[in-house]
Amino acid sequence: MIFAFSRPASLLAPVVLALGLLGSCSKDETPLPAVRENELITSLRLKFVNQASPTDVRLATWKDLDGQGGNPPVIDAITLPANAVYTLTVDAVLNETSTTSEDVTPEIVREATNHLFVYKPTGAPLTVVVTDKDSQGLPFGLQARATTAGAGNGSLRVILRHQVGTKDGTETPGSTDFDTTFPVTIR
Amino acid sequence: MLSLLSVFSLPLTATAQTCQLHVAGVVTDEAGQVLPAATVRLEGTSISTMADNNGHYYLAGLCSGAYHLVVTYLGFEPATHSLTLAASTELPVVLRPLEGTLGEVTATGQRAYDTPLMQQSSVELHELALTRGQTLAEALQRVPGLRTIQTGPSIVKPVIHGMHSNRVLIYNAGVRQEGQQWGSEHAPEVDPFVASRLTVVKGAASVMYGSDAVGGVILVEPDALDYRPGLRGRIESVLMSNNGLGALSATAEGARPQGLLGYRVQLSTRQAANARVPGYHLKNTGFQEYNGSATLGFAKNAFAAELYASTFNSQLGIFEGAHIGNTTDLLAAIARSEPLVKGDFSYAIGRPYQLIGHHLVRAAAHYELPRLGKLHLRYSYQRNNREEYDLVRQAYEHEYQLRFNLTTQALDAYLDHRPLGGLRGKVGVSAQHQQNYYDGRYLIPFFTNRSLGAFATERWSRGHLELEAGARYDARHMQARLREVPTDQRSPEIRPQFSYGQLTGTVGAAYQLSAGWRLSAGAARGWRPPSINELFSQGVHHGSARFEQGDRNLREESTLNLYGGVTKKSERLSGELNVYHNRLNNYIYLRPGTEAVLTVRGAFLAYHYVQVDAALYGTDATASYRVADWLTATASYSAVRAYNRETGRHLELIPADRTAAAVRLTLPTWRGLADNTLSLRVEHTARQWRVRDDQDFAPPPAAYTLCHLDASTEAHLLGRPVALSLSVYNLFNTTYRDYLNAFRYFAPEVGRNVALRLTVPFGQSPAASSTP
Numbered sequence: 001m002i003f004a005f006s007r008p009a010s011l012l013a014p015v016v017l018a019l020g021l022l023g024s025c026s027k028d029e030t031p032l033p034a035v036r037e038n039e040l041i042t043s044l045r046l047k048f049v050n051q052a053s054p055t056d057v058r059l060a061t062w063k064d065l066d067g068q069g070g071n072p073p074v075i076d077a078i079t080l081p082a083n084a085v086y087t088l089t090v091d092a093v094l095n096e097t098s099t100t101s102e103d104v105t106p107e108i109v110r111e112a113t114n115h116l117f118v119y120k121p122t123g124a125p126l127t128v129v130v131t132d133k134d135s136q137g138l139p140f141g142l143q144a145r146a147t148t149a150g151a152g153n154g155s156l157r158v159i160l161r162h163q164v165g166t167k168d169g170t171e172t173p174g175s176t177d178f179d180t181t182f183p184v185t186i187r
Numbered sequence: 188m189l190s191l192l193s194v195f196s197l198p199l200t201a202t203a204q205t206c207q208l209h210v211a212g213v214v215t216d217e218a219g220q221v222l223p224a225a226t227v228r229l230e231g232t233s234i235s236t237m238a239d240n241n242g243h244y245y246l247a248g249l250c251s252g253a254y255h256l257v258v259t260y261l262g263f264e265p266a267t268h269s270l271t272l273a274a275s276t277e278l279p280v281v282l283r284p285l286e287g288t289l290g291e292v293t294a295t296g297q298r299a300y301d302t303p304l305m306q307q308s309s310v311e312l313h314e315l316a317l318t319r320g321q322t323l324a325e326a327l328q329r330v331p332g333l334r335t336i337q338t339g340p341s342i343v344k345p346v347i348h349g350m351h352s353n354r355v356l357i358y359n360a361g362v363r364q365e366g367q368q369w370g371s372e373h374a375p376e377v378d379p380f381v382a383s384r385l386t387v388v389k390g391a392a393s394v395m396y397g398s399d400a401v402g403g404v405i406l407v408e409p410d411a412l413d414y415r416p417g418l419r420g421r422i423e424s425v426l427m428s429n430n431g432l433g434a435l436s437a438t439a440e441g442a443r444p445q446g447l448l449g450y451r452v453q454l455s456t457r458q459a460a461n462a463r464v465p466g467y468h469l470k471n472t473g474f475q476e477y478n479g480s481a482t483l484g485f486a487k488n489a490f491a492a493e494l495y496a497s498t499f500n501s502q503l504g505i506f507e508g509a510h511i512g513n514t515t516d517l518l519a520a521i522a523r524s525e526p527l528v529k530g531d532f533s534y535a536i537g538r539p540y541q542l543i544g545h546h547l548v549r550a551a552a553h554y555e556l557p558r559l560g561k562l563h564l565r566y567s568y569q570r571n572n573r574e575e576y577d578l579v580r581q582a583y584e585h586e587y588q589l590r591f592n593l594t595t596q597a598l599d600a601y602l603d604h605r606p607l608g609g610l611r612g613k614v615g616v617s618a619q620h621q622q623n624y625y626d627g628r629y630l631i632p633f634f635t636n637r638s639l640g641a642f643a644t645e646r647w648s649r650g651h652l653e654l655e656a657g658a659r660y661d662a663r664h665m666q667a668r669l670r671e672v673p674t675d676q677r678s679p680e681i682r683p684q685f686s687y688g689q690l691t692g693t694v695g696a697a698y699q700l701s702a703g704w705r706l707s708a709g710a711a712r713g714w715r716p717p718s719i720n721e722l723f724s725q726g727v728h729h730g731s732a733r734f735e736q737g738d739r740n741l742r743e744e745s746t747l748n749l750y751g752g753v754t755k756k757s758e759r760l761s762g763e764l765n766v767y768h769n770r771l772n773n774y775i776y777l778r779p780g781t782e783a784v785l786t787v788r789g790a791f792l793a794y795h796y797v798q799v800d801a802a803l804y805g806t807d808a809t810a811s812y813r814v815a816d817w818l819t820a821t822a823s824y825s826a827v828r829a830y831n832r833e834t835g836r837h838l839e840l841i842p843a844d845r846t847a848a849a850v851r852l853t854l855p856t857w858r859g860l861a862d863n864t865l866s867l868r869v870e871h872t873a874r875q876w877r878v879r880d881d882q883d884f885a886p887p888p889a890a891y892t893l894c895h896l897d898a899s900t901e902a903h904l905l906g907r908p909v910a911l912s913l914s915v916y917n918l919f920n921t922t923y924r925d926y927l928n929a930f931r932y933f934a935p936e937v938g939r940n941v942a943l944r945l946t947v948p949f950g951q952s953p954a955a956s957s958t959p
Contacts, residue, residue, distance in 0.1 A: 069784055
C-alpha cells in the first residue's frame, strides 16, 4: 500500500535530483486519477402523480453536473394545481459526473434504516406527509403524499439525512447527503 | 510534570537541577591559556554547558554516580574524564591541540554553530521524560510562546507566536520534515521518543533553515551517537487514565570495541482508546502508532559518517460527532451542548480516520578539513503517505477516499568554517526535489517542486558582545498537473508552472552584562511560497462547512521579524522577557466570502485564499525564583496580537493570552527514593474576544483555568536508577473548550488525565539513564 506509487525513477534519487535541479523538465506521465467524488449526488428528480387522475404526472429535477462550485445548479420549478392530492416519489437520485450516470436510489432503498427523506414546504399552501416506512417501522420518505390547498408561491426543501446507527425517525441525528430547494407554484 | 525551573532556564545552557552536586573547573590549553566557550557535557545525558569567557565551567544539580565528562573545543582533541561523583568536585581540564592546527586557533567560543542568535528555548531530556506519551506539540506546550492548534484530541500541531502549519518548519534529526503540513488537521509525523532534546527557534529563521521558517523552527534532536563500547539502553513506558493510553519505547545503543562503529535502535508504540471529556467519551478518537529508527555511525579521526532511517506509522480516529454534511448540520451541532452520539471506552477505530506513514532515510558525513573547517554533507529521502477514510455511504472496508503521496529528496552541503579573527560561521547550499501524487477525491493536484538555496551566516564575538549577520537566496520552481475543471473527468489536463524566489537576511546582537543579565536584539526575514492548497483548493472542507477557493495568482509571503529581549540567570533568579514584531507582507489567509456556493448538500459560504499585509506581535515573559533550596516559584505570561494592516481588523485563529504560575518542591531522599520533586501548575487562558461575529460560526469559547500536578522520583532497582513519575493533567476535571481546537463546535476538551511513567535503563552505563 505504502509503496503502491513507487516508480523506478524515484529509486534513481540522486540522478533525478541532479537532473531536476539543472532545470530539465523530467516528464512525469503518471496519469491523473479518475475523478472520484465521494458518493456524489449531482441530480435529484421528484415525481408527482395525481391521485385523482394518474395520467397527471409532473417531474421536477435539481441538477448540478459539475459538482461543487463551477456552474450553478439547474433547478426545475414545481407547478401543481390547487386543491389536489399527489403521490410524491423521489424518482431518481443520480451521480452523473461519470460518462455513465449512476442511480444511487437502489442503494438508499437498501440502506433505508440509515436514511430519512425530509420535506419542508414553505410559503406555498402545500403539505407533505411521508407515507412509507423502513424495516424498523421508522419513516423513510422515498414516498410521500403532497396535498395542495389554494393558490400561492413558495418552495419545497427536500433533504436526505444519513443516520448510520442513530436513526430515530426525526431529522436531528446524522449528517446531510443532500439538501435541495425547489421553487413551487400552486395555481 | 516538566521540570519547571528548566523549562524557563536560559536557552543556551539548560542544566538539570534535580540533585545537589556539582562539577566545576577551568578549561585551558597545555600552556595554561584559558579556552573560553569550550563545550562541556556529561556523556549519555543531556547535561551540558559552555565555559565562560574565563574558561570556567559549572555543572550543577548532579546526582551522585559515575559520569563521563567530555570537553570539546574546535582545533583541540576532545578530552574525556571519567569520574565517580560522591561530593561536589573541582576538575580542571587541559586540552591538547589537534595536530597541525596549533597557532591557528583563536580564543573564540566554538559551540557548534547550529542555531541562529534568536529567541529560542529547549526542552531537555529530563523534562522530555515527563512528556513521554504525548505528541510533539503537547511536549512543547510549556515552552514560552508555544501553543497548539488541534483537530479533536488526537491531532495536535505546534503554534509558535501565533503561527503554525506551513509557517512552522520542523527539522527531524537534521532533516526538514516534508509532509502535507499545510493542513491544520495534518499533525507532524514525528515520534517524540526519538528526541533527547527539542529546540524551538522563535521567529523568522529563513536564513539558516530556508523557506517556510516564517513563524519559527522546531528542531527534534536525537542524542549524538555514543561511541563507547558495550550495549546499553533504556525502556520507557507510559500509562494514561483518560484514554487508556499505553506507550512503550525501547532504545538500545552501543559501539564496536574499537570504538569506530556506533549504533542505536529505537522502537516505540502508542495506543489509545476514545478520549474522555467530563461526563462521556468522544466516539472514535483513539489512535495507534508504531514507530522505529535505527542509526549506524562511523567515526575515525577527522571523518564521521552516519546513516539514519526512521519510520512513523499512525492510524488516527477522528471524532465522529464532528462529521457534518453542510452548514445547517454545523449550526445544529453548535447549538447542542453535547454531541448527539457519545462513545464508550473502546480502542476500536472506525471511519472517519487517517492512516499516515512517514519514512525517512538520511545519510550524513562530515570531514574536518585542515585549515578550513568542518565540511558537512547530507542527503535525505522521505516518503509521506497519507490516506483519509471518510464516513461515506459506500464505505468498503479498505477503500480510502483520498490519498496523498509525497516524496522529497534533499541534498545539503555546508562548511562550518574555522574561526577567522573572532568570526565563525557557516556557508552552504541546499537543494530539494519533491513530487506529489494523489488518488481519490480531488483536494490538491499532482505537483513537482524543485528548490535551490545558498546561504552564509557569520557570528563575531569579542568580550561580552556577540554579533551575527547572514543572508540567503532561495528559489523554487513548481509544476502542477490537474484537469482544468478538477471535478470534471472530461476536462483537459493542464500543467501550470510557478516560480518563486526570495532574498532573506538576518542581523542580531547579544550583550552579556554582569550578574547573569544578557540583552539581545535583532531583525530577521522569513518567507514562504504559497502552499499547494492555497493555490489550488476548490471544494468543501470537511468538518468546517466552508467552500475553500484557492488562487493561482498568489505571490510569496514574507515577514520582517524584529525581536528583543533580556534574560537573567543567576543562582536564585532566572527568567526572560522577550518581545517580537512580525511585519508580514502578502500574508495568505482564508477570508470568509459574502457569497454562498449552492451544492447538492445545500449552500456553503465561500472562503477565498487572499493576501493582505498583516502584523503579528507579542511578548513572552517568564521568571523563576528559588525561594529556598527546596522551593522554586515560577510565573509566565504570553500574548500575541495579529492584525490585518489594511483594515486594522484582528486576524482569525490567534491564541488567547495565557498566564501561568507554578511551584516546585524538591523533597529530601526518603527510603532510597532520591531526586523527589513535586510541582503544581495553574494555567489561565483568556477568552479570545478579539474575534468578530462575522469571523466565525460561533463565538470564541470562554476563558478557562486548569491545574496540573507532577511528582517524580528515582528508585534503585538491582543497582540501576529507575525513574518513576506521576502527572495529573486537568486536575479538577474542568470542562472547557479551546479557541484553537477546530472541534470546539462539537465537544469540550478532554478531562482529567493521570499519567504514570516508568523509565528503566539497562546495560553498561549507569550514568546514561534519563534523569527526570
